[in-house]
Amino acid sequence: MTATDYVVPLDRVTRADVDLAGGKAANLGELIRAGFPVPPGFVVTAAACRPPDTGGHGRDTADGAGFRAAVRDAEVPEAVRQAVRAAYRELGGGAVAVRSSATTEDLPQAASAGQQDTFLHVVGERDLLDAVRRCRASLWTDRAIDYRAGHGIDRRRAGIAVVVQRMVPAEFAGVAFTCDPVTGDRHTVVIDASPGLGEAVVAGLVTPEHIVVDTRRRARVAAHSAGGGEVRVRPRAGGGTERVAGDRPATGLPAPAVRRLVRLARRVERHFGRPQDIEWAWAGGTVHLLQTRPVTALPEQPVTPGRVQRLTAPMLAEVVPVRPYPIDLTAWVGPLVRLLEKPARVTGFAAPPLDRMFVGEDAVVARVEFPVPRPTWHALTAPAHLVSAAARHDPRRWRSDPLLDAARHRARALRERDLHDCSWPELLAVLHEGPRIAAQVLALRLRYLPRTGLALAGLFALLCVLRRRGLLGALLTGVDTLTSEANRALEDLAAAVRADPGLLDAFARHSAGELPGVLSQSAPSFLADVEAFLDRYGHRDTVTPLLVSQPTWRERPDVVLSLLTALASRPPPREGPCPAARAERELLSRPLLRLGPPVLRTAVRALLGQARWFQQVRDDTRFLAMLPLPTMRQALRETARRLVGAKVLDGPEDIVHLRLDELERIGTWPPSPALRAELRAHAARRKAARARLAGTPLVPLAGTPAEAGAGIVLRGTPGSAGVAQGPVRIVHDEAGFGSLRSGEVLVAPYTSPAWTPLFRRAAAVVVDTGGMASHAAIAAREYGIPAVMATGRATTRLTDGQRVRVDGDHGLVLLA
Structure with a gap:
């Protein structure tokens, strides 16, 4: 050396x-x-x-x-x-x-x-x-x-x-945080200063002057404005001073030093890309930087939600109920947003940047927000484009669109690949192909939603004129979708269980995890029927379509078997009158339509018919966009298996903590020792950061306080009309599907289409998240049961067995 x-x-x-x-x-x-x-x-x-x-x-x-x-x-x-x-x-x-x-x-x-x-x-x-x-x-x-x-x-x-x-002959020294390390406020610079060396401040040997600078403030207070923010001073409990109001003390850090330190601190933060903890010294009119490090264990930025955030939070919490992983953002959500960005320009709005929707650091999502979409110059031509699409594309024929057939063909070809024999680049190609297929399906919405969307807007306007806006949800029920088709197929399997005493006994005595082994011995033909069901509908997500990290029904047959346990426990309730038919009769009975010319009623029926296609196009495109998910997850499992073998990961589950672009850096196999160490460090760092966020809500939901003495336990958003009562059954996730019994009130943190078969057994539905347009509300209206959405805290305020009355007309949960 x-x-x-x-x-x-x-x-x-x-x-x-x-x-x-x-x-x-x-x-x-x-x-x-x-x-x-x-x-x-x-x-x-x-x-x-x-x-x-x-x-x-x-x-x-x-x-x-x-x-x-x-x-x-x-x-x-x-x-x-x-x-x-x-x-x-x-x-x-x-x-x-x-x-x-x-x-x-x-x-x-x-x-x-x-x-x-x-x-x-x-x-x-x-x-x-x-x-x-x-x-x-x-x-x-x-x-x-x-x-x-x-x-x-x-x-x-x-x-x-x-x-x-x-050594710096410091006149003053101390530390500066480019955020508030206690509250997590990123708009604040916090400075602790003391005459002489800063080591006494760091060691806690002195009570320093405490300076708080709000960098959002533009007002100036005397000569003590710092870095564009406001500096103020007051006595500090326990000695020393806290500069938050008034003039600085005679022995305090000079105002020029505060100004320069704030500017430097913000520059350091921008350079490193995250909040910093900086040691500094002031000597001879110059700020000297002695050390900088990232601020660790930092609370999340306090959020003061605006009106849009308050309205959208329950829907966001339903769409993204689980914190996304880095692989979700880079292999699924991010590519989908980029692929749909160009075709979506015809709407006149630009999709917000991904990091404004999924807020965090180092690909670890701290919270999800809904930024208001930004209008672009395409807004000038958007009306013409949408009217043109409405004229050219009839939603009644959308299922025969060649683009849909092409997407299905690509999904089948992807599914037939033998991933075990794929090279590393071929595995990554599978991950790239999945979002392309999903984007091809979702792009169909831009063709077929304009006409049905215009009809929906017209129907809503008519209901407002007639003062019958509450009929909208019921009028849109009864639409044939792939989700309802899958639910009917599941009901057929449940009927087969009820009709066979041996099967019924097996489902009653064994858990969903045990059933595959039991059925392979006692009822192989029924197990084959379940396999056929999974072949057709197994791409369905169990949690949300936005996460490739979450399993599908194909990987979790126990979810399907748990649903069958609940459905087979008792015969389904008798079919009542169709909510849509009742609502349509009520609409047409209004004097304006009842007494008007027949052509007016014909026009209203046509408008209603066009509006009802909205739900099918929206639901089916979501359903079919999930077609590549099982193959993508299989490719991720194979990728993880190889990375574990190469000592990059400790276990296959850690693959979710890596980004797709990091996997692409592995050009030749096996990866170099340096790259192996780097990828291991990335996964470990993000895994630890995610663990620290375990108690932080992804989408804060405040909930509405109950009224004292009124018997009201919770308030929420009306999702489906009607009033029903029964004992509470809290189901936190798909593992608890089998616990629901007929006549119970289903209480859940969120729901997805995978939950909707349970609604045939529930007396009512109460959900922490969601809104009138969520799948839970739509399904509840389909089954004619009351639903209350966006309660914020039903799963923590209610208990199993507690008898409640659910008022879906007013969005209330009351003691029964």
């Missing part, structure tokens, strides 16, 4: 050099190269700081103290000493700061703040070498070992370098 292997100038280091220089030095070098004011210095590299007789690896053992003492007392090799002395002389000698820079430090998932040692005002070569030796040994302090163990950091990755920088 040469001397350059042991010491590197700080300005030659970038954030890609963590293994060489550690996290602290890598970030500082990145700042210097980007032009930020950082004191000059050099790095004693991790290679120079290897402990003796360890083969370059640290020992996280129970005897940390003994090993640490051995490292501290060991002589620094002569070549390293010479390199450090030469670099110190070149720096100009004098007082320096000597800081540890661990290779597992200042990372997005773990800051390791304060876990290793720092020495200030070190003067002379002898003391400098002693400080380097002590920094090296501090990698094995008990607190550092415990921290790595608690954060799941591989001890074999733990190494340490040392940063040596010229």
Whole structure:
């Protein structure tokens, strides 16, 4: 090795050099190269700081103290000493700061703040070498070992370098957060400042001046406006000051320093792309940056929902009930949005960027929002395009469209591929083909929804004139869709179970997971019928169509068997009058239509007929867009199997934490050791970040408080008219389908079309999410049972067996 292997100038280091220089030095070098004011210095590299007789690896053992003492007392090799002395002389000698820079430090998932040692005002070569030796040994302090163990950091990755920088004669120093680390507010810069060195602030030895800058504010308060935000001051509980109102104290950080620090902090945040925790010093009219690290364990940005967000939140929570994974966004949702972006221009609106809908960091979704679509210049021609589409495309013939046949053919061809024999590029090609097929199906909506949408708008306008808007939902029921076809096929299977005492006994005595084994011995022909059902409808999603990470019915036959358990427990209720027929008779009985000319009633029936096609086109395109999902998931499983074999992943389930573009970086098989390590780190980091979000709602739902003394337990949105009562049955997911009994009130956090067969047994439906246009509301209207949507918290406020009355007319849940 040469001397350059042991010491590197700080300005030659970038954030890609963590293994060489550690996290602290890598970030500082990145700042210097980007032009930020950082004191000059050099790095004693991790290679120079290897402990003796360890083969370059640290020992996280129970005897940390003994090993640490051995490292501290060991002589620094002569070549390293010479390199450090030469670099110190070149720096100009004098007082320096000597800081540890661990290779597992200042990372997005773990800051390791304060876990290793720092020495200030070190003067002379002898003391400098002693400080380097002590920094090296501090990698094995008990607190550092415990921290790595608690954060799941591989001890074999733990190494340490040392940063040596010229000391700054600080007049003031401290820390600055580019967000509020307590509330998570990203529009705030929080500064803690104290006269002298900032180490006392970091160590908590002093009560600093606390400065809060709201960077959204443009008003100026005296001379204390900072970085475009407002700076104010007040006394702080427990001593010191908190600058949030009034003038700064006489001993406080000068206003110019606040302004410059806020500007620099925001620039650092933009450079690194995430909130930062910055150590700084103010000396001679200049802000010096001493360290920056990502803010870890940061709460989510507080959201103050506007009217649009409050209205759309229940629908969003139903559409995306599960937090998407990186693979969902990059292999399914993202490609679908991009593929549909061009054909959707004819509507005159641009789809919002994906990162405004799925908000988070590092492909880990923290929350889902509904940004208002932006109009584009295509809005000028949109009416003409939509009217043209309405004139050319009759929704009654949409199922015979050649584009639909082509999409089905492509899905069949994809399904017939033997993925085990596919090369790596061929597997990725399957993942790319899936969204193309789905987009081809969904593009049919742009052809056939305009005419039926115009009819729907006309029908709604007519109902408003007649003051009968409440009839709209019922008028649109009874439409033949692929979902209703699948539900009828499921009912046929349930009828076969009820008709066979042996089958009925098997379903009553065994769980859904046990049934396949039982039926293969006792009723193979019935099991074949279930397989035929799955061949036709198995592409149906169990949770939501937006997530490729969630299983389909084909992969979860226990979901279907659980539904059959519920459906076969009792005969279905008698069919009542068709809600649509009743609603149509009521509509036509209005004096304006009843007494008007026959041609008016004929026109209304025609309008109603066109409007009813809206639901079929919408529902069927959703149903058919899922055709490639089982094959895509099979390709992901095969991809995961190979990555586990190549030691990229610990288990196949971790594939969901990677992005599709990262999988595409594997050009040749097997991946290189460096790429394997990088992909493992990505998956581990995102898995840990997702785990930290476990208690954070994806779409916050406040719910409406109940009225005291009125017997009202919950308020929500009316989904289906009528009043019914019964005992509550809470079903959290598809695993609980078999628990529902006839006459119970189904209470769920969300529903998808996969849930709708249960509605034939339920007395009523109450859902945390959704709205009048959701599948749950539509299905409830089809079956003529009351439904209350968007309660926000029904699954936590109600309990199994509690008797309630569901008022679907007014959106109320009351004590029975």
